[in-house]
Amino acid sequence: MFLTTARALLAISTLVCALTSMADGRLPISFVLDWKLQGVHSWYYLAEDRGYFDRENIELNIDQGDGSAATVTKIMAGTYQAGFGDVNAIIQNAARRPESTPVMVYMVYNRAPFAIMTLADGPIHRLEDLQGARLGSPAGGAAMRMFDTLARLNNLDADSVEWVNMAPNLQEQMLLRGEVDASAVFSVTSYVNLLAQGKDPEQDVRWFHYADHGVALYGNGVMVSPELIEQHPQAVHGLVRAINHGIRDAIADPDAAIEALAKREPLINKALEKQRLLYTLKTVMLTPEVSDNGLGQTDPERLARSIEQVADVFELPARPSASRVFTDEFLPPRAQRQAGQ
Structure with a gap:
């Protein structure tokens, strides 16, 4: 009964906010993130605090998510009109x-953050060393699914790899304990998880980013x-x-x-989330x-x-056109999209 009452109150609150927004000329847009609040979501809240959505007559209602494909x-x-998620899931559904x-109307991650991580003092020094190795991944993980492409492009025998299924939150621990030789990961997540466990991701881990191969x-x-x-x-x-x-x-x-992020989620580790933001900018956003x-x-x-x-x-039944997946119709002029200007 409590949950039913809570949902009803939430629905009423959402309706009231929407009616208020329409009354003052703002268009309510429901927006879902890819995950719980992290440093890589901070720009939405910074834009909100600085009035950028108000300036566009938009009432942006942001919810946390549970996966970039979701x-x-x-x-x-x-359920939502817009969100932050994976373009590769758009391709599959389209x-x-x-x-x-x-x-997709605004590409935030210019490189998919898929990577193979292995211990820097371990036996894997080159991609070729992955042949015959034990690799960790959550069942159905995107980095695992795309490993065959990585292998084909680099003349690796993908069938020689033994996959070990594990919970997403155990990937770093199982690698550090030596239970797998390497893991197929979402780099911007694993990087910060390693920091939280007292490791130096730059010195203690060797990275093979899919985009580099x-x-x-x-x-x-978006x-x-x-x-x-x-x-x-x-x-x-x-x-x-x-945005x-x-x-x-x-x-x-x-x-x-x-x-701005911490105002919405005071319990975040601000130092770690800043590291996540800076690492994401460096590795998947601010590319050549x-x-x-x-x-x-x-x-x-x-x-x-x-x-x-x-x-x-x-094994999709069709190849959607690039224009069906992404459009630049809504992008501001290039001069307004240059980082640091």
Whole structure:
């Protein structure tokens, strides 16, 4: 009964907020993150605190998530209108249900943060040393699924690898205990998990980033429903402008971004979340491609390759077009998307 009452009160509160927003001319947009609050979400709250969404007449209601692929299915179900999630999940769903699959409108992670991590003092020094090794991964983990592509591009025998299934929160521990030779991970998560366990991810661990070895995949970004694009295209422009402004501000002042995050979740470890933010900027966001094309953009040829790689691994019934997966229609001018300017 308590849960039922709580849900009812939450629904009433959400309705009241939506009606208030519409009354003062702001469009309410429901937005879901890919996970619990972390440093990589700080720019949304920094943008909110600095009034960037208000300036665009948007009332952005942000909820925590439970997976970057789940963002796509939640938008498809109509629970949310927009969110932060994985473009590769868009590719998979667009191959089967293109009419309801969201579209990426701002690419945040220019490189998918998939990596193989192994101990720096262990026997694996090169990719070739992974042959015959025991690799850890959660069952169905994206980095594990994409390992065949990594292997094919680098002439490795993928069948020689023995996979050990484990809970996501045990990947670092089992590697450190020597229970696996390496793990297929989401680097921006494992990096901070290692820090939390008193390890130096730069010195104690050797990283093989998929993006450095031929895997063309992009990662997480801002996606919106087809309905939001059709019914409120100017709001999508405004949403992207505000988020882009927040990201640029977070790059310029990471401490301010983390403080904005901490206002929503006071229990976060601010030092670790700042490390996560800085590591993400360095490894998956501020790439040479972003330097050339600006934040939020993709390279059409690379995006086409990434669609082929995902389609091959997941045996998709069709190859969705690049324009069905991502559009730059709503991006601000390039001059406004240059980091540090």
